[in-house]
Amino acid sequence: MNDRQKVIIDCDPGIDDSLALMLALTSPELEVVGITTVSGNVPSDMGAKNALKILNHLDRLDIPVYQGASLPLKRDYVDAMDTHGKDGLGESYLPEVSGVPIHDNAIEFINQTLADNPNLTIIALGPLTNIALAHQAQPDVWNNCTRFVSMGGNFKSFGNCSPVAEYNYWCDPDAANYVYQHLPVKIEMIGLDVTRKIVLTPNILELIHQVNPEQADFIRKITRFYFDFHWKYEKVIGCVINDPLAVAYTIFPELCTGFDSHAEIETKGISIGQSVVDEMNFWHKPVNSHILTEVNNLRFMQIFLQRTCSINSELLEKILPQLISEE
Template identity: 55%
Template sequence: MKRKVILDCDPGIDDSLAIMLALSSSEIEVIGITVVAGNAPVEMGYQNAKKVLKHMGRLDIPVYIGEEKPLIKDFVNALDTHGSDGLGESFLPQVIDQPLLKSAVDFFRESLHEQSVSVIALGPLTNLAKLIETDVSAFAKIEQLVSMGGSYKAHGNCSPVAEYNYWEDPEAAHIVFQQMKKLHKKIHMVGLDVTRKIVLTPTLLEYIKRLDEKQGEFISKITKFYFDFHWHWEHIIGCVINDPLAVAYFLKPDLCQGFEAYTDIETQGIARGQSIVDAYDFYKEEKNVYILTSVEVKEFFYFFLERILHLKREELSYLEEIFKGETA
């Protein structure tokens, strides 16, 4: 039986690639997409989700608009990273429709009370914190919660210590992490320690275009701005695609390894948004997080390309040559 999944996201370039991966995976059923303010303002993120669904021929999947700002702090988008349209300045045509009247939180509530559903959260955790505030029993029914966010030993990407999703709404992340502790459950934290290693290089992108011109051109169009951003700020030839790893990990957990620890998110001062990982059990608190620390990069790209290009592993043999060349 297919596992039912809600994608909670803030599209966003890498969110869009994650949506594509989820929709290309037959073992899950994406029952809906909820959008939160993050990389892009929530209305823009909604449109970007619809654009990706149109590209994938899946406009049947409902998209729900969620929280338009963090719980307490002012909203700070990441359009400097994702382009003025939030989708790499691809300026794809708008999808003309009427947004659904039901909110993201209402959709969460109804879906979780009706059936077994997992959540893959790719943006700030504001929608989930609001769900806790309004219907904690619904939140408790989440089968598995995977969050792309945080970091353990890796440096931050919007402060020396904080990853953007948790920095953007640290109060929401704190609420979610603490509620998981109260429920004796664990959130799976797919943080910068592993996502930074997932770099889409020019060679990989060219390979995708050779294998599937339509898919390759779409990915090229939405990632060009991302390539330029990463070179300007980090001198990386390529772009880090964080969010697809969270989806890949949900589908194939053995791609990554990690450990369990009590973890909380700092909400104040210069360390705002930092993931405080009690790796040495200093506080003697119940372990509420599984923190990913290593990833099989080549295996991720085999998996990613198999799915989004609908190819078998043996049809991707040139990946071996690409990775030999890039690690030589």
């Protein structure tokens, strides 16, 4: 009996998206049936090529890649290549993958996969444009979506592209709000409140290097730009890796805790993209989301390093508490 979760990963690779793909494809609990890309960190066509580069690194070019929406629903598109580099992978300029097709029908793929699979999980790591378009096209098939995990938004944490907004929802706020108001399943919001606690540090990279130098070289290559960005703008020694937490939480929901709420995403004005979470139920509207607020960052890093870098659990239990604060 196959009890693996069938998942689609909708993403915008992107440095941390790439690390999330690495975690997903080294996790036996997940069966990744396809990767769809959306314009966010990078344009969707570049994201699709980057997804192939990561699949090639993992020797998993059997996973199909589908290019999706190139523009947000209404607002002008603003990429995040200042954060992820001109190639989206930290200006590592990994070689292009040839001989493997990139399909151009992400919306159709999402809906057909939902129609064919009554227990499908979707992990959305970028703006929610593809998801909104897919639901608008065939809302009925979305009853087969049993879990929807979104890396995006923020509750009490400050924004990362405006004082109040997280980038994925800010990039396409109309799509984000549509998804929150229309999906028949609760959105599990992995926002900045929890992802900001997931930091890849130089010491952790050194640990990887000591055990798995080849993987350490690859991760260093794609994250060096990200390290520099975080130091320049946030004075963080290391880099926040948002997206892998969404994958880890999908497999191990106990990693994060939070609460159910109604939430809406602001679509205009100076607070565009803000996640407005009605924790106190002022609006008396139906619950449409599960807002994650706390994370076991030590346990996350154990999972991430054990799976993506083949570091044994005994060593991690001994070394990681020296490198990571659980505060």
